[in-house]
Amino acid sequence: MNGFSGTPGAATQRSARRSARKSGPRAPTPGSPADLTPEADPHEVARAIVLRQLSMAPRSRHQLHTKLRERGVSEEVAAGILDRYEEVQLIDDAEFARMYVRSRAQTRSLARSAIKRELAEKGITGELAEDALLQRTDEDERSAAEDLVRRKARPLADPGDRASRDKQVRRLVAMLGRKGYAPSFAFSIVKDVLDQQE
Incomplete structure (x- = not known):
């Protein structure tokens, strides 16, 4: 016997619930x-x-x-x-901002500039945003960017192929740019990581 009820009563109840869902008016969701x-x-x-x-x-x-x-x-x-x-502290913009910075930095490897823009979209600006962003140091950003480049870099078939390397550099710099890192910083990180891998 399987784990489902095989009694006629159970089947009838299921059928009745399906009919009620199809035909009966649904109660409004609270707050709708x-x-x-x-x-x-x-x-x-x-x-x-x-x-x-x-x-x-x-x-x-x-x-x-x-x-x-x-x-x-x-x-x-x-x-x-x-x-x-x-x-009653069910709404706390300062704590929300701190949590948001930690989350976006850890899960998306975003630079502070990108997180700052996202915070502004959520109404968090000025000192609240700046205080929350203090959790991220320059070293944190550099480490996150390096880790990201290491994960995304693809081994070159021929390390001496400058065209392929330049193409990969452009791709990785663009990726860091989308994460909010400045172009000069992104280029420096990509170059350092690729040099270490050669």
């Missing part, structure tokens, strides 16, 4: 636009939206404010809810 009815308490709707967003991933105040605006929550209600959640 369907909740924004004249009868709904706008504060409860806003709270549901914020909690739903925070349950999926850390968010900055700016991101949450944007989501509330998209859902039609008034500025007054949004500000009140976000202020309250900051008071």
Whole structure:
């Protein structure tokens, strides 16, 4: 006998659930636009939206404010809810920024300049961004860039083939550029790593 129930009762229950899903109206998801009815308490709707967003991933105040605006929550209600959640530290832009810097540096090997741009898109600028970026030193960036180049460099069939080497250099420098590293820095890293591999 397999692990599935073979009783007629179980089959009937499964069939009934499938029929209900197909035909019955679905209850609105808490914090969804369907909740924004004249009868709904706008504060409860806003709270549901914020909690739903925070349950999926850390968010900055700016991101949450944007989501509330998209859902039609008034500025007054949004500000009140976000202020309250900051008071109880469910929203903490400084901690969000520190976590974001660590995550993007570790998982994507991004340079500080690229992370700074991404933070700005999430509403984290000025001292908050600068303080969070202090976690990354020049040596951290150099080490991350070198590791990335080592992983992406391909052995040349003929190390003396200058055209192939130059093509690889351009490819690796462009890759580092997309990660936010300055061209001169990227070229220096690529040259050093390739020289070590020869």
